[in-house]
Amino acid sequence: MAEYPINKGIGRSVEFKGLKAQYLFIFVGGLLALFVLFVILYMVGTDQWICxxxxxxxxxxxxWQTFALNARYGEHGLMKLGAARSHPRYLTNRRRIARLLKRKRKEDKI
Structure with missing residues (x-):
């Protein structure tokens, strides 16, 4: 009887055939979407060979694209790329210098 190790990768990211982390979910979601598209096309009456x-x-x-993304960006690279795109490249301060150096007055309360 064969013995299989259980919980060998505790604390490590999920990996299947070299695909890691979010690429695995992209791959599975894409295959599911293709299957649904195939079923819809077949039920509409499109020729079987076209489907x-x-x-x-x-x-x-x-x-091809999923493995290319995995090889190019690595395990967390795609998330880092998305985070870098959401940050501004630079910050602009449009206040005058004199206004920045001026102290704010406390207004009298009635």
Whole structure:
């Protein structure tokens, strides 16, 4: 009887065939979307070979792009890229210098 190690990767990110972290979810979500597209096209009455061609082409492009993103950006690189895009490149302060150096007065309360 074969023995399989359980919980070998505690604390490590999920990995399947080299795909790590969010790329695995992109891959699974893309395959699910392609399957739904295939079913919809088939039920509408599109020719069977056209449905198969679209499914195979879409799946191969999805696999190629997902592994390319994984190789290019690494485990957390895609999230870092998204975070860097959401930050401004520089900050602009449009107040005058004299106004910045001036003290604020406390107004008298009635």
């Amino acid at each position: 198969i061609g679209i499914g195979v082409t879409g799946a191969s492009v999805l696999v």
